[in-house]
Amino acid sequence: MENIYRPIRCEVKDIITESPTIKTVVLKPKEEFSFLAGQFASLTVPGVGEAPFTPSSSPYDKEKLEFTVMRTGRVTDAIHNLKKGDIVGVRGPYGKPYPLEHYKGKEILLVGGGVGLAPIRALFLALMETISNYKRIVFCCGARTPDDYIYKEMILDKWHNLCEEYPLCFRITVDKKNEEWKYGEGVVTKTLDGLDIDIKNSVAVVCGPPIMMKFTTLKLLEIGYREEQIYLSMERKMYCAVGQCRHCLIGDLFVCKDGPVFTYDQIKDKPNIWA
Ligand SMILES: Cc1cc2nc3c(=O)[nH]c(=O)nc-3n(C[C@H](O)[C@H](O)[C@H](O)COP(=O)(O)OP(=O)(O)OC[C@H]3O[C@@H](n4cnc5c(N)ncnc54)[C@H](O)[C@@H]3O)c2cc1C
Secondary structure (H helix, E strand, C coil): CCCCCCCCEEEEEEEEEEECEEEEEEEEEECCCCCCCEEEEEEEECCCEEEEEEEEECCCCCEEEEEEEEECHHHHHHHHCCCCCCEEEEEHHHHHECCCCHHCCCCCEEEEHHHHHHHHHHHHHHHHEEEEEECEEHHHHHCHHHHHHHCHHHHHHHHHHHHHCCCEEEEEEEEECCCCCCCCCCCCCHCCCCCCCCCEEEEEEECHHHHHHHHHHHHHHHCCCCHHHEEECCCCCCCCCCCCCCCCCCCCCCCCCCCCCEEHHCCCCCCCCCC
């Protein structure tokens, strides 16, 4: 019988400092590891422990696997201290991905804040592989300050330049700018003001800290999105990742098995969804 807990070995190829608290770890899997955008995996640092993360790299890239990790405690500390050549374990993928088959022919609004840009980056890279399937991508990103912006070069240079070639636009903001910042200022919900989008033929995908997800969802509802058009990537403390330990329950839904991607109408009546 297949062992659902078996991690595969991965070699650390690079560690990229994204912000004072966030790093991206670039791994080379020693065996094939496939995932779909939105799914997550459990990353083990030998001798320390494991924690769940959503890959932030392209699901189409079989050569490398990237995780973008905010330092919050024991395991994430150990991940930030990894060095090139170290070996870690990855098990998964787990959970339900973004249902791209429902996104076909639509305008896709991506809204990401802080480390919440990680799953959105994997999704964006997957969408770009089959861009002719979608009408347009509107990508709204936010961070607290310019220094907190992750994927800065990728978003502000590489991806921004794609707008001339593809049906794509970016709305970029920070809560508080500095002198060098030439983009918007204000919380990420501000990027939703004056959206030129055909809301009836659109889906919105949101990932970020709970407070950002809450106010973004309320704003999306206010401007006309229906509950079932809003896709949220939910996080809960979790251990097993396979529906056994019950630590990740939102009401009667398991984040690990039924999520982590939920539409707002699936979870809106569950207790403490923004906790
Ligand atoms: C499906 C899923 C995908 C995730 N993807 C990412 C990702 O791409 N990048 C990333 O940086 N983080 C992600 N997380 C959160 C990440 O798993 C936690 O930050 C990590 O487990 C913390 O482990 P630790 O040992 O460093 O901290 P701990 O020592 O366990 O805890 C430190 C603090 O963080 C809190 N905490 C721990 N886990 C969570 C959690 N899941 N949600 C909220 N608070 C938590 C604890 O209550 C405590 O206050 C994801 C979580 C889930 C469930």
